[in-house]
Amino acid sequence: METKRNPIFDILKIVASFLVIVNHTINIPEVITFGVDAATLSGLLAAFFTSKVAVGIFFAVSGALLIPKIESFSVVYRQRVLKILTVLVLASLFYYCFQLYEYQSLRDFSLFYFFRTIISEPFRVPLWFLYTFAGLLICLPFIRVLCQSMSRKEHLIFCGLCIFFGSFIPTLETMSGISVSPLLQYGYFSMTLGYFILGHLIFNLMPTRTFRRSYAVFAAITMIVCVGISVAFTRNDPAFINGSLIRLDDRNGLFTAVSVIATLVISQWFANKATFACRTRMVFKTLANATLMTYLIHEFVLIKLRPLYILSTNILSPWSALLLHQILVFAISTLFGLFLQYLLNKRRHQSHHS
Template sequence: MARRYGYMDWMRVVAIITVVGVHVVSKIINSTTTADWEWHYANAIDSALRWCVPIFFMLSGALLLTRDSNERIGEFLRKRLGKVLLPLLFWSAVYLTYNIYQLGEEYTIGQMAGLFLSDGIYYHLWFLYVITGLYLMAPFLRLLVKHMDKTMFHYFFAFWFLFSAAAPIFTRATGYEFAFAGQMFAPYIGYFLLGAYLVMFPLPKRWLPTLGILAAIGYAVTLWGTVIANTGREAGDFDAFYYEHYYPHAIFISLFVFVAFQQLGTKLKSTPLVTRISTATFGIYIIHPLIQTYLNRLFDFNETTINVWIGVPLSWIVIFILSYAVIRVMQKTPFVRRLVP
């Protein structure tokens, strides 16, 4: 699987654009309440975009776990971890510096180390911790994938769905903690393997209507579940339960998006621009919150500029374009390019 898949480049590009959109509308959701129409506008958009992060895990699994390679474990880990650990260290330092000099936070050396080890520095850096864990597991998961047939995959997905996706819904509904911990089938490993499965055993086109219906139901559950969960809450006291990436409604939407792109595979050819944006997604993900913050701080430019109908799409586009431009410059700069691989 050494060749490029055009539909995967397109999927990655659309997913990173979607991530930026999520972080634009989340500002509205966290600063208003269900009594405000702006909250419902933002929730309607956000609920439709929650598939973006699972898609990245699925793409990583599709590319890493199905590749026929004779790499030794040490070589594999050196290549993959080298692309994430240095950026994690550097950007953690950047966001710590922001917290100190812009937000007025004060830390001891021990507290800074604790924040780094516990993923407490900045809200979006959690993704780098999860992908690091998946890279550590990838050599072993690759062996499993190599020897698993469709039936074995189906059993795995059934257990993953039950313990990692359905069990939290049971706990939410009843108040009883499910005895079989979801960590038995860590939620993002499920997406990692699902990506590999869909490349090895593509779903036929006739499944798309059914998956589309399930995705529509998933969107409705996300949308109305979030409304119900947050009715009566104050601004800033947001219940994000239905926004989680690994509950059933999110799985259905993510599965539909991946399969839809896959079915369009022959029509989605990579262009030079799409390939460049695709290779910049990691950097765009890391840097766009800073771009978003300083556009607001320096120019009072944000999701409410003029009004939310204009401010949301306008800031969404500007943040993405500026983030991409900065990352392209960094990728062309010696040594610095290692910080945004």
């Protein structure tokens, strides 16, 4: 059964987890403050906007893997929803205690404050992903019924509406300054759900002959153009120069959505052409299984490695220091995730034999 596992899903999850770290390590206002040359600034902006595809890739891969499964309501809610909510509570508790340890005292711990906060907002920015993913899992049985009843053409129309309402309208507001009526902003066609169903459409419903080399090349060019437009628009925006981030870098923006689609098309074309040895597949699978923990713990690792990064900027070039910082954060977070995965598997094995 393992030989049938599509390694492209594991590769995408690994790449996306690294891109999340890239996104969170490029602080654009800080770069402006420190001052870098135009070429370095353009490169940093390009890396920053490219990394925005990470969230869309995660949701698309999740949709491709979860929507085709046949599971009862009890399995979805008892296993998947309960599991992600447990992870959310534990991760929030970890960051709450870390916050108290760093800035206050652990004696100030308040269970009431903890649960009141976890209900209203994430303790750390990266945890918003768990909230969104938990919502998708709660709706998963109904999403499956919806997708089963739709043809491929109807999938395309639905995803198109998600892109129009969830990406095009907000981007139009940003670039034109025109305020769009709330009637066109209701969340029936959100990009979160759009990415989820889009992954199912591209990887499970579209014929393999659809993904030709010419289409992959066109997708790559389109992605480069989208990133270029985002970079140019950002650098020409006066508010940005004053230190304010603009909304073109939003994960649901039109150029990000198009880049996600381009990435998925290229990935499916690559999956149809590439072959991997069993050992390579196992390496991809092992690393991919640690990506959730990599995502959750990287914020903590970023904070702890911050002094080392600042020190490295005095020795290395901005690009070298940043890349080294990103690789270290990714490596340490992934190793921690692999270690935790090992402990969980060991515990399951012991409980199974007992």
